[in-house]
Amino acid sequence: MNRTTSITLAVMLVVATVAVPLAAASVASNGSVQDNTESGNESIEPGEQFAAAVGVQNAEVEGDVSERAFGVRIANAETDETKAAVVAEQYEESEARLAKLEDRLETLNESREAGEISEGRYRGEVAKTTAEMRTIERQAATAETTAAGLPDDVLADRGVDVDSIRALRDRAGDLGGPDTASIARSIAGNDVGQSMGDDRASRGSGAGGNESRTDGNGTSDQRLETSG
8 A cells, every 4th residue: 555545544534533423422412313304213212323323424434435545546547557457446346345235235124024123223224335335336436437538448458348337336326226215314314425525514413414415416416315
């Protein structure tokens, strides 16, 4: 790992140590992640709601660290061939991660139907999984943009397929369907999974993120707000 990457990751980890306690404290002071929760949250115990909020926050911080590391690797790549190699590696990692998250959602749904997991824990795990999916969506969008600026022959040599990256982005953007997105919003508000670098004013304000986003992320943000 080069010096630039080490510095970037160190800064992000410092942010994590500050952001997570602040988010947790905000939840504790307000009594819940949001006052206007969607139907079904009445079955969640306060401790489960708190744990879910912290879990989402941790997923967002980890996602930011991963995104920044990818950005540094692209910035440090001196040739098109090296950039294509970074994109190819990122795609493989993201595809494998997304498959695991999709399997996790399926397992959670089966456990819920079988009564093997409490409603509170189910909803908290779904919210955390959704936050992780949003990271993959953003990384895929960045990889797609990077790949679009590289020569076709270089992409082919590295096995990079822009259409496959776009399909991965769309899969992650579906967030497991409208029901999953609705559950995630009920736990952490409309900005669940948003990058820590974006405007997070709505998180912990007592409104639980019910305001519309203004961070300019475009399609992916609108998808989460209108799903369900």
